[in-house]
Amino acid sequence: MRRREFITLPAKCLGGLLVYTLAGVPIRIQAQETMVRLPLRFFTANEARVIAAACERIFPSDENGPGAKEAGVIIYIDRQLAGPFGRDRHRYTKGPFLESVPEHGYQGKASPQEIYRDGLRQLREDFADLDAAKQDQVLRAIETTVFFRMLRTHAIEGMFSDPMHGGNAGLIGWQLIGYPGPLMSYRDDIDKNYGQPLRRQPVSLEQIVGHPVKGWEEERD
Amino acid sequence: MERLKPVDVVIVGGGWTGLLLAKEIVTRTSHSVLVLERGAPARDYTSTMDELDYLIRLRMMQNLADETVTHRHSSKDRAVPVRQYGSFNPGTGVGGAGEHWGAVSNRYRTDQFRLATHLREKYGAARLPENLAVQDWGVTYDELEPYYWRAEQMMGVCGKAGNLRGTLVEGGDPFEGPRSHEFPNPPHKTSYFVSLFRKAALDLGYRPFPIPTATLSQTYRNPDGIERPACMYCGYCSRYGCMIGAKAQPSNTLLPLLANKENFKLQTGSYVRRLIHRNGRAEGVSYIDSSGQEKMQPAEVVMLCSWTINNSRLLLLSGIGEPYDPTTGKGTLGKNLTHQLNQQVQLFFDKPLNLFMGTGGLGCAIGEFAGDPAGLDPSSGILRGSEIRANSAGEGPISSFGKIPPGETKSDWGAEWKKAALNWHDKVGQITCECAHLAYRQNYVDLDPTYTDKFGDPLLRLTLDWTDHEKRQRAFIGKHMISLGKATGARVGPLVHGAEEHYSVTYYQSTHVQGGVIQGDSAERSVVNPWLQHWRMPNLWVVGGSAFPQNESANPTLTILAVAYRAADGFVERYIKKPGALA
Numbered sequence: 001m002r003r004r005e006f007i008t009l010p011a012k013c014l015g016g017l018l019v020y021t022l023a024g025v026p027i028r029i030q031a032q033e034t035m036v037r038l039p040l041r042f043f044t045a046n047e048a049r050v051i052a053a054a055c056e057r058i059f060p061s062d063e064n065g066p067g068a069k070e071a072g073v074i075i076y077i078d079r080q081l082a083g084p085f086g087r088d089r090h091r092y093t094k095g096p097f098l099e100s101v102p103e104h105g106y107q108g109k110a111s112p113q114e115i116y117r118d119g120l121r122q123l124r125e126d127f128a129d130l131d132a133a134k135q136d137q138v139l140r141a142i143e144t145t146v147f148f149r150m151l152r153t154h155a156i157e158g159m160f161s162d163p164m165h166g167g168n169a170g171l172i173g174w175q176l177i178g179y180p181g182p183l184m185s186y187r188d189d190i191d192k193n194y195g196q197p198l199r200r201q202p203v204s205l206e207q208i209v210g211h212p213v214k215g216w217e218e219e220r221d
Numbered sequence: 222m223e224r225l226k227p228v229d230v231v232i233v234g235g236g237w238t239g240l241l242l243a244k245e246i247v248t249r250t251s252h253s254v255l256v257l258e259r260g261a262p263a264r265d266y267t268s269t270m271d272e273l274d275y276l277i278r279l280r281m282m283q284n285l286a287d288e289t290v291t292h293r294h295s296s297k298d299r300a301v302p303v304r305q306y307g308s309f310n311p312g313t314g315v316g317g318a319g320e321h322w323g324a325v326s327n328r329y330r331t332d333q334f335r336l337a338t339h340l341r342e343k344y345g346a347a348r349l350p351e352n353l354a355v356q357d358w359g360v361t362y363d364e365l366e367p368y369y370w371r372a373e374q375m376m377g378v379c380g381k382a383g384n385l386r387g388t389l390v391e392g393g394d395p396f397e398g399p400r401s402h403e404f405p406n407p408p409h410k411t412s413y414f415v416s417l418f419r420k421a422a423l424d425l426g427y428r429p430f431p432i433p434t435a436t437l438s439q440t441y442r443n444p445d446g447i448e449r450p451a452c453m454y455c456g457y458c459s460r461y462g463c464m465i466g467a468k469a470q471p472s473n474t475l476l477p478l479l480a481n482k483e484n485f486k487l488q489t490g491s492y493v494r495r496l497i498h499r500n501g502r503a504e505g506v507s508y509i510d511s512s513g514q515e516k517m518q519p520a521e522v523v524m525l526c527s528w529t530i531n532n533s534r535l536l537l538l539s540g541i542g543e544p545y546d547p548t549t550g551k552g553t554l555g556k557n558l559t560h561q562l563n564q565q566v567q568l569f570f571d572k573p574l575n576l577f578m579g580t581g582g583l584g585c586a587i588g589e590f591a592g593d594p595a596g597l598d599p600s601s602g603i604l605r606g607s608e609i610r611a612n613s614a615g616e617g618p619i620s621s622f623g624k625i626p627p628g629e630t631k632s633d634w635g636a637e638w639k640k641a642a643l644n645w646h647d648k649v650g651q652i653t654c655e656c657a658h659l660a661y662r663q664n665y666v667d668l669d670p671t672y673t674d675k676f677g678d679p680l681l682r683l684t685l686d687w688t689d690h691e692k693r694q695r696a697f698i699g700k701h702m703i704s705l706g707k708a709t710g711a712r713v714g715p716l717v718h719g720a721e722e723h724y725s726v727t728y729y730q731s732t733h734v735q736g737g738v739i740q741g742d743s744a745e746r747s748v749v750n751p752w753l754q755h756w757r758m759p760n761l762w763v764v765g766g767s768a769f770p771q772n773e774s775a776n777p778t779l780t781i782l783a784v785a786y787r788a789a790d791g792f793v794e795r796y797i798k799k800p801g802a803l804a
Contacts, residue, residue, distance in 0.1 A: 058634040092289040103725035160618040161273040179618040182270035185453035186578040190411040195572040
């Protein structure tokens with residue numbers, strides 16, 4: 001049984017900080033300074049710090065809006081890696097593992113969990129403490145690796161997936177791009193608003209169906 | 222192995238074709254029918270509007286950890302497994318891929334059904350490529366037309382006829398075969414992006430038409446009494462089950478008609494591994510049930526409806542028929558494997574498109590470059606072209622993020638990239654195609670010598686690559702896609718997947734993999750007769766895209782259903798009265 005590890009984040013970093021909005025203008029700043037302590041499922045506390053710092057360089061918080069930090073991308077990735085995806089429960093993993101042509105995609109044996117652990121070794125333990133320019137330099141050197149391509153994909157997924165998966169906290173990612181959430185009907189809108197943005201206040205799947213919904217990552221085997 | 226009580230008909234697979242045949246037999250005869258489906262029961266889709274789990278992790282698809290296929294480009298290469306999804310998405314569970322399809326419901330063109338004869342007549346056999354393996358279907362468009370109409374009514378296909386009983390009708394596809402009826406439902410509303418493409422097509426002198434789709438434009442009650450509501454354009458369509466039932470799916474159009482029938486049973490979690498046969502006669506199937514026990518199910522008739530290429534695999538594993546050998550050309554089982562070549566052109570607009578709204582088949586197409594139009598002939602190196610389309614299929618926030626004009630940023634991560642991605646978000650539409658794929662002698666399926674499924678059975682091996690024909694076809698169609706894009710006034714990006722040298726399993730092309738158990742007019746050239754009955758085993762029927770001798774530039778489901786309806790008539794009206802070969 002693994003020792004329980006936690007990540008501690010300022011609450012204002014989770015969704016509530018800044019709401020970029022319908023028209024791309026910040027309308028709300030929540031000045032809440034409490035800290036949130038969240039249990040980790042896969043990473044150790046320092047691994048989570050390293051991955052969170054790398055995600056923040058991939059999808060930074062800046063003058064163009066919130067990023068991986070506010071969306072809680074690290075929580076998303078931690079849960080994905082602990083779940084069936086991270087353990088390769090839906091990938092064909094029988095050998096022999098052969099080198100093949102690029103048209104055959106990733107043929108490796110390593111699961112996403114193993115790919116991350118290997119990637120963490122490349123980033124080194126002190127990555128989170130480096131300055132931003134140095135962090136970019138480290139990431140640039142590995143940007144074509146299987147690990148980095150996966151991390152980049154996961155950063156985007158954590159920004160924009162339904163909050164039931166742990167990211168997109170406070171629907172901050174959907175507000176950033178004006179995505180309204182899985183609304184049931186646009187029957188009155190589909191042939192209107194030609195050339196005009198239709199930007200509703202986003203809602204999550206749970207808010208729409210009125211009961212909790214569990215992501216695939218919660219499935220046990 | 223436990224031997225179960227015999228049934229009249231055992232059907233392998235509970236997707237579109239399995240449940241359609243079950244419904245026709247159960248409602249028209251007193252025969253007992255058992256459908257064995259290896260996946261899960263039909264489910265409720267109200268809580269499945271989640272892009273991550275369904276569009277990205279592909280939660281409705283077959284679990285590749287249990288079983289996949291292997292691929293190689295030529296018979297000289299060593300195949301490796303398709304370890305994660307890419308170029309096509311087989312479904313699992315009741316309804317199969319018919320639950321998560323996009324519902325595009327074209328008819329095939331009239332010349333497709335006699336393509337070998339057509340090309341020979343038009344150009345002379347000597348001018349056709351030596352390795353070309355296209356064949357006639359053994360059934361004509363006119364023979365299939367009534368079955369197309371039945372399938373369209375069953376699903377409530379929406380569209381606009383372009384050819385009614387030989388008279389061209391404005392607004393429809395002028396290249397389609399004659400229809401006996403107008404579509405059961407009118408076309409969908411037009412989204413902004415689709416309106417831009419439509420206008421560009423008209424400006425260039427083409428005749429755009431609404432893509433026919435089996436997602437309803439209005440409330441509809443079909444001839445079986447099944448009523449479904451109109452689509453709400455929620456955008457969670459292809460790769461999802463429809464949460465309101467507006468999209469035609471086996472679970473909402475066929476299953477309700479079977480639920481209370483005493484002569485029908487659907488058993489899930491039942492994984493058929495072999496067809497049992499003796500002396501040219503099918504005797505039943507053996508399968509692993511949900512508790513892991515192996516069972517033998519005897520039956521008078523076996524119908525194999527287990528998804529296109531999986532039909533080939535079960536026949537190969539069961540030793541039914543002669544496996545195709547590409548070096549000698551002998552054997553018929555496994556030959557004529559085809560897929561479809563897809564490429565896209567991205568259009569960058571200066572206005573938002575609201576692309577999160579839509580449905581799989583909401584779109585507009587032109588047929589001017591499909592079939593074999595003027596300008597295409599053996600001297601051009603191209604025999605068949607492609608439809609060109611623009612859709613508002615509904616885009617999710619994850620998969621649509623990050624589309625920016627090539628070269629605009631140095632990196633695909635970091636602050637500069639983020640700024641550009643936000644700036645272009647929801648302003649990028651795309652034009653697509655779906656090139657007709659001809660059959661060639663070198664493209665086929667057989668059993669892999671190395672890799673196995675969770676039971677230790679060999680995986681199916683695909684030997685498949687693009688030829689010069691597909692590369693020329695892609696360039697020709699791509700040129701017209703770019704012209705159409707420019708005519709919308711948008712900034713036009715380069716062709717995406719427009720230059721790959723070889724077939725790739727890493728990106729989606731379509732789930733329209735066909736062939737392997739092809740139909741035709743002779744036992745020497747095909748595996749099943751035009752009624753989909755095995756030439757050498759009359760009490761075995763093999764139904765699905767496996768029967769297609771080559772691939773058209775269109776989505777196959779409607780044609781699969783039309784051919785299956787005809788098979789059902791052959792079985793109910795002729796075979797039951799006099800069991801034996803129908804052709």
